[in-house]
Amino acid sequence: MTGDRKSSCWRKAGTNVIFLSELTMSQSTLEEPLGARQPVKTQSNWTRRIWPTLEGYLYLAPTLLGLLIFVFIPIITSFRLSLNRIAPFGNQMRFVGLDNYVDLLTSADYWDSVRVTLIFVLGTVPTGIALAVALAILLSYPLGRMAWFYRALIFVPVIISSAVTGVLFRWLYHPVVGYLNYWLVQLGLAESMQQAPNWLGSKEWALLAVIIATTWRQLGFNVIVALAGVQNIDETFYDAAKVDGAGIWQRIRHITLPLLSPTLFFLLIINIIYSFQAFGEIHILTQGGPGRATTTLVYNIFNTAFVGTPQRGIASAQAYMLAIMVILMSFINYATANRRVHYQ
Amino acid sequence: MAAQTDKARRGLHIRWTDIFVNLLLLAIGLLIALPVFIAIFTSFKLPTQIVTFPPTVFPKEWTYENYITAWNINPFGRFLLNSTIQSGIITLGQVLFSVMAAYAFAVLEFPGRNALFYLVIGSLMIPFELVFIPNYQLISALGWGDTYMGLTAPFLVSAFGVFLLRQFFLTVPKDFHDAARIDGCGNWRYLWTVLVPLSKGSIGAFAIFAFLSAWNQYLWPLIITSSVDMRTLQIGIRYFMSTLDRGADWGPVMAGAVIAILPALAVFLIAQKQLVRGIAMTGLKG
Numbered sequence: 001m002t003g004d005r006k007s008s009c010w011r012k013a014g015t016n017v018i019f020l021s022e023l024t025m026s027q028s029t030l031e032e033p034l035g036a037r038q039p040v041k042t043q044s045n046w047t048r049r050i051w052p053t054l055e056g057y058l059y060l061a062p063t064l065l066g067l068l069i070f071v072f073i074p075i076i077t078s079f080r081l082s083l084n085r086i087a088p089f090g091n092q093m094r095f096v097g098l099d100n101y102v103d104l105l106t107s108a109d110y111w112d113s114v115r116v117t118l119i120f121v122l123g124t125v126p127t128g129i130a131l132a133v134a135l136a137i138l139l140s141y142p143l144g145r146m147a148w149f150y151r152a153l154i155f156v157p158v159i160i161s162s163a164v165t166g167v168l169f170r171w172l173y174h175p176v177v178g179y180l181n182y183w184l185v186q187l188g189l190a191e192s193m194q195q196a197p198n199w200l201g202s203k204e205w206a207l208l209a210v211i212i213a214t215t216w217r218q219l220g221f222n223v224i225v226a227l228a229g230v231q232n233i234d235e236t237f238y239d240a241a242k243v244d245g246a247g248i249w250q251r252i253r254h255i256t257l258p259l260l261s262p263t264l265f266f267l268l269i270i271n272i273i274y275s276f277q278a279f280g281e282i283h284i285l286t287q288g289g290p291g292r293a294t295t296t297l298v299y300n301i302f303n304t305a306f307v308g309t310p311q312r313g314i315a316s317a318q319a320y321m322l323a324i325m326v327i328l329m330s331f332i333n334y335a336t337a338n339r340r341v342h343y344q
Numbered sequence: 345m346a347a348q349t350d351k352a353r354r355g356l357h358i359r360w361t362d363i364f365v366n367l368l369l370l371a372i373g374l375l376i377a378l379p380v381f382i383a384i385f386t387s388f389k390l391p392t393q394i395v396t397f398p399p400t401v402f403p404k405e406w407t408y409e410n411y412i413t414a415w416n417i418n419p420f421g422r423f424l425l426n427s428t429i430q431s432g433i434i435t436l437g438q439v440l441f442s443v444m445a446a447y448a449f450a451v452l453e454f455p456g457r458n459a460l461f462y463l464v465i466g467s468l469m470i471p472f473e474l475v476f477i478p479n480y481q482l483i484s485a486l487g488w489g490d491t492y493m494g495l496t497a498p499f500l501v502s503a504f505g506v507f508l509l510r511q512f513f514l515t516v517p518k519d520f521h522d523a524a525r526i527d528g529c530g531n532w533r534y535l536w537t538v539l540v541p542l543s544k545g546s547i548g549a550f551a552i553f554a555f556l557s558a559w560n561q562y563l564w565p566l567i568i569t570s571s572v573d574m575r576t577l578q579i580g581i582r583y584f585m586s587t588l589d590r591g592a593d594w595g596p597v598m599a600g601a602v603i604a605i606l607p608a609l610a611v612f613l614i615a616q617k618q619l620v621r622g623i624a625m626t627g628l629k630g
Contacts (some may be wrong), residue, residue, distance in 0.1 A: 143369070152616065164559065179401075
């Protein structure tokens with residue numbers, strides 16, 4: 001490697017024609033055993049086999065090491081933890097086999113958090129997707145210069161954290177001076193502030209309050225994905241339908257929605273996964289309460305592992321149960337990814 | 345003829361639809377962004393105005409008093425610094441290591457490459473909830489609890505980044521690489537002087553993801569930080585808000601929320617196109 005050669009790679013992409021001619025030349029010389037430019041003898045085992053392998057692994061080393069330490073080994077540790085329990089006195093872990101799992105499956109509290117999680121998922125996912133698709137169809141209308149403005153307004157929740165979402169909605173839900181109840185009264189949906197829902201303090205409303213906040217935060221992301229799906233649909237389908245005299249609703253019903261179904265399916269799976277994992281809003285808005293009204297599976301894991309006396313064994317068993325559901329969802333998502341792309 | 349009249353009729357018709365759709369989108373857009381606007385406006389209200397009934401959206405008198413109060417009660421400067429360092433390190437790590445691994449998977453050839461790629465992609469399916477308890481125990485055992493190391497170490501690499509960047513690197517013609525090699529240009533130099541400049545857009549989009557998701561992290565900073573001085577903005581606001589029950593004001597809390605939103609909002613407004621394209625392309629949040 002002469003200095004001259006080294007500097008040549010600074011020429012970057014523009015000169016690739018010259019590179020290519022050099023490539024074919026040197027390849028042909030390589031085929032002759034005694035080629036003048038590249039003596040075959042120097043192609044030792046090291047340059048041919050060992051170094052390229054080693055080099056590949058060196059490039060991968062940080063990623064593999066990181067995943068090994070913080071993902072793959074913890075999968076095993078977590079399972080081992082889930083087979084143990086902290087002895088009543090002291091910090092000793094005691095092997096209990098599958099007892100943690102058995103206890104969970106026979107615990108009313110656990111099944112209650114399964115129920116809460118299911119309601120939470122059913123509350124956030126279909127509404128979120130329906131809203132996103134409606135907005136995506138509206139946003140795909142030719143809007144000219146205003147398009148970026150509407151998009152910015154509608155996409156904005158995508159950058160808001162779960163913590164800030166919690167804070168914003170706690171303010172909106174304020175029982176005395178909250179905007180939401182005030183507007184409900186103004187719209188005639190509640191008779192007075194006193195009779196309006198006690199959003200965060202009552203068992204009946206708290207879960208809905210958390211569902212609304214989470215749906216809001218997810219909306220930005222959902223609209224972005226749905227809009228991309230809508231814009232991917234070939235214009236010619238619509239032109240053909242117009243020629244056939246199809247109105248706007250017929251076009252949405254018979255073209256947009258069917259052709260959007262791969263996107264919808266993707267949104268469904270990814271939203272279920274995100275909903276299963278929602279934590280920040282719940283932690284800030286209700287802390288799982290009142291009672292256990294908003295204690296979802298993830299919140300339950302956090303509670304068991306980090307609040308009061310940490311019971312990391314039981315928490316790990318809960319995490320495993322949750323993970324199996326989430327992994328199943330991810331698996332469906334990946335398995336159908338190809339069909340999704342080639343649908344149209 | 346028929347087509348012409350149809351067009352003319354539609355021209356008039358569309359103008360009304362135009363107005364309708366625009367108004368509708370404006371109304372819905374404002375409604376969706378309303379919680380953010382309310383936070384911003386509330387943060388500029390006088391304390392007496394915040395708790396008046398009926399609540400008003402706009403401040404009668406603008407004041408930045410709440411920001412001063414928030415800043416004095418809480419070490420918001422410190423939170424901001426912590427969040428910046430935490431998100432900065434995570435973004436740098438994820439971009440650097442993902443670029444390297446994506447290069448190995450897309451360009452280099454070596455035994456075991458495909459198996460390792462599936463392993464990396466497989467890790468995307470593992471929810472954080474499954475691994476965060478062992479991670480917490482490991483970080484604590486290493487004595488990294490309540491340090492920047494502890495905040496960032498589990499997130500320095502990103503399987504998602506590897507996947508995304510590999511996809512892009514694969515679209516760069518392999519001839520570039522072969523030609524560079526023949527010219528005596530090593531892999532490392534080819535990666536950083538040819539491939540990375542060619543992939544600026546994708547790497548930028550991924551960096552934005554990495555930054556936003558690190559900035560917005562909640563569960564991990566919540567459990568791994570214990571002293572006030574190590575809290576990130578997200579955790580700082582959460583603790584600030586919990587003082588409300590003890591008589592604190594909403595104004596400073598909202599000011600804190602706005603401080604936490606602003607950097608992400610700035611990134612969003614500057615790089616909206618990349619962010620949106622990135623999400624649309626991959627359908628994943630960082």
